[in-house]
Amino acid sequence: MSDAPKYQVLARKYRPETFADLVGQDAMVRTLRNAFAADRIAQAFIMTGIRGTGKTTTARIIAKGMNCIGPDGNGGPTTEPCGQCEHCTAIMEGRHVDVIEMDAASNTGVANIREIIDSVHYRAASARYKVYIVDEVHMLSTGAFNALLKTLEEPPAHVKFIFATTEIRKVPVTVLSRCQRFDLRRIEPEVMIALLKRIAAGEQAQINDDALALITRAAEGSARDATSLLDQAISHGAGETTAGQVRAMLGLADRGRVMDLFDMIMQGDAAGALTELSAQYCEGADPMAVLRDLAEVTHWISVVKITPEAADDPTIGPDERTRGQSMAQRLGMRPLTRMWQMLLKALDEVASAPNAMMAAEMAVIRLTHVSELPSPEDLVRKLQSSAPPPPGPGVAQAGGLAGGHGAQGGADQAGGHGAQGVSGQRTGGGGGSGGQPVQALAADAALARFPTFEHVVELIRANRDVKLLVDVETGVRLAAYQPGRVEFTPAGNAPPDLAQKLGAALQRWSGNRWAVTLVNGCETATIAEKRDASDIALRAQASEHPLVMAALAAFPKASIRDIRSLESLANEAQAEALPEVEDEWDPFEDG
Numbered sequence: 001m002s003d004a005p006k007y008q009v010l011a012r013k014y015r016p017e018t019f020a021d022l023v024g025q026d027a028m029v030r031t032l033r034n035a036f037a038a039d040r041i042a043q044a045f046i047m048t049g050i051r052g053t054g055k056t057t058t059a060r061i062i063a064k065g066m067n068c069i070g071p072d073g074n075g076g077p078t079t080e081p082c083g084q085c086e087h088c089t090a091i092m093e094g095r096h097v098d099v100i101e102m103d104a105a106s107n108t109g110v111a112n113i114r115e116i117i118d119s120v121h122y123r124a125a126s127a128r129y130k131v132y133i134v135d136e137v138h139m140l141s142t143g144a145f146n147a148l149l150k151t152l153e154e155p156p157a158h159v160k161f162i163f164a165t166t167e168i169r170k171v172p173v174t175v176l177s178r179c180q181r182f183d184l185r186r187i188e189p190e191v192m193i194a195l196l197k198r199i200a201a202g203e204q205a206q207i208n209d210d211a212l213a214l215i216t217r218a219a220e221g222s223a224r225d226a227t228s229l230l231d232q233a234i235s236h237g238a239g240e241t242t243a244g245q246v247r248a249m250l251g252l253a254d255r256g257r258v259m260d261l262f263d264m265i266m267q268g269d270a271a272g273a274l275t276e277l278s279a280q281y282c283e284g285a286d287p288m289a290v291l292r293d294l295a296e297v298t299h300w301i302s303v304v305k306i307t308p309e310a311a312d313d314p315t316i317g318p319d320e321r322t323r324g325q326s327m328a329q330r331l332g333m334r335p336l337t338r339m340w341q342m343l344l345k346a347l348d349e350v351a352s353a354p355n356a357m358m359a360a361e362m363a364v365i366r367l368t369h370v371s372e373l374p375s376p377e378d379l380v381r382k383l384q385s386s387a388p389p390p391p392g393p394g395v396a397q398a399g400g401l402a403g404g405h406g407a408q409g410g411a412d413q414a415g416g417h418g419a420q421g422v423s424g425q426r427t428g429g430g431g432g433s434g435g436q437p438v439q440a441l442a443a444d445a446a447l448a449r450f451p452t453f454e455h456v457v458e459l460i461r462a463n464r465d466v467k468l469l470v471d472v473e474t475g476v477r478l479a480a481y482q483p484g485r486v487e488f489t490p491a492g493n494a495p496p497d498l499a500q501k502l503g504a505a506l507q508r509w510s511g512n513r514w515a516v517t518l519v520n521g522c523e524t525a526t527i528a529e530k531r532d533a534s535d536i537a538l539r540a541q542a543s544e545h546p547l548v549m550a551a552l553a554a555f556p557k558a559s560i561r562d563i564r565s566l567e568s569l570a571n572e573a574q575a576e577a578l579p580e581v582e583d584e585w586d587p588f589e590d591g
Helices: 026-037 055-067 086-092 110-119 142-153 189-202 209-219 223-237 243-250 255-266 270-282 287-306 308-312 318-330 333-352 356-370 376-385 400-404 407-413 438-447 453-462 466-475 498-510 527-531 533-543 546-554 566-576
Strands: 044-048 099-103 130-135 159-165 180-183 476-482 485-490 515-518
Touching: 026 055, 026 180, 044 055, 055 086, 055 099, 055 130, 055 159, 099 110, 110 142, 189 209, 189 223, 209 223, 209 243, 223 243, 255 270, 255 287, 255 318, 255 333, 255 356, 270 287, 270 356, 287 308, 287 318, 287 333, 287 356, 308 318, 333 356, 453 466, 453 476, 453 498, 466 476, 466 498, 466 527, 485 498, 498 515, 527 533, 533 546
Parallel strands: 044 159, 044 180, 099 130, 130 159, 485 515
Antiparallel strands: 476 485
16 A cells, blocks of 8 residues: 555645735735734634635634644744644644534534534633634525524634635624624735746646636636646646646637637628637637637727726736737727627527527627627718708609608708708709799698698697697797798797607608797797686686685695686586476376
8 A cells, every 4th residue: 555645636735824825815814913913803703705715714724823822832822823733733634623614505504503502602622712614604594593693692702603605795784793704805816826836836837927827817816716727737738838728728719819809800800700710619619718708808908998007917918918908099989888798698699599609600790790880979970961862753852751751851850959850941843833843832732731830739639649739738839830830949848859759740640841940038828828827817816815815824735726606606506406397297196
């Protein structure tokens, strides 16, 4: 039987043993050191953060520090445990009788917590403190949390609790308020790369900086993920590990080729983009990974465009940094945000599609075509600057539905506070009486059906557009009217698009263009105000009556709801009275 030591994965072999070994958690280490130095050790701690940032490791280091007795056996609580005494050794090996580790994911009930409650009353068997480490504490049931509250608030002096969780929001606030909380941060890329270099040197492994940058980016701030990927990369390389080998191991596309694909898409080169995507797919790249890399490039270039110092990310190579800065200067923010939104939708489609490559190709085709679309500002500017096309033969620009949606109407509708409907200028073909176009004469004859604005209101009422009728009666202060042209000042309660809606409705119902224009300064009463003028005057007269004034003074919140005259009351009574019968039939009267 061989006595050679068994292989241990790097994540366990290089697990931090002291606070000095913890990387990227300087704020927490400083707080704990000061607490230990001042003998202000809390009764309960809760560690939160993403996976692999050292929550359970920190809990074990705290347990070691509280129970360490030093190599000579006379030491006290310290933030620098010796790692040699019996307590340090047993805790790191997970076999100390007074340091109880419990996985809350598999011990979620009240019965499991009751075991803790029953055992806290007994002093530690050999150590200074009895320490309970509960991992994934957010998995405990509501009843288990409630059962733990009293003990957690007033534990015996020899008991300490240390909780660890990745879902701090699922932990009740009643538990959080009884614990000293520490948020473990994601490890910064510079710190992570330095850690991986130190581990690689300890393993006598050759791995270049670009490969370490890829591992760091894939780890997303998790030290355990990074060391596990490094362990796999060292085995994959079998000697010197390169970025290409790590990329193949992770199923990633070449970053430079992803930038090439991104550039082709933004230039609208659909054929080149499809060829590049197919080449990457044939070389083993996952379509989902390619689209995810495109989204990452889009996000990075957008951030570099806003904050240029973001290009100094140590996980980005020099060539990629130069190309990214150039793209950030060349591309606008609107196409970048559009690219980001479409890529998010494409990722969902690829994930649910029966053939991921087909879905990815369709997404790339859409992206290349959308990249050539003008912005809304450019589109409006182009429509305003372009001349309207001439009307076709026999088509009246001023009349009929065919002319109603012509270029002139579109230009007027895009023109802000000008004619909200359609321009009053009419151009048409050959002669007529006095040189006036025939089409214009026909339009004038058709519009002659509406000699006054009251006829327009009747047209709206006849077409049963109640919403438009109410808006016109309450929101239009008519400044000028002639058949085919309306000018008004909107009342305070008028909708902002009333002119546009009125012009479109009149054109649709009459078959002719209407110029509906907004003007300022008209104080003419609206139709509703004119209709209600007599009622308003009557209410004003009633409110000046001494009895009404006294009633309103006695009841400040009262208001005049209705006014009825003696004549109207008499008319109502007469209408409701039973009709008089001149000759009533008496069944007992002889015929």
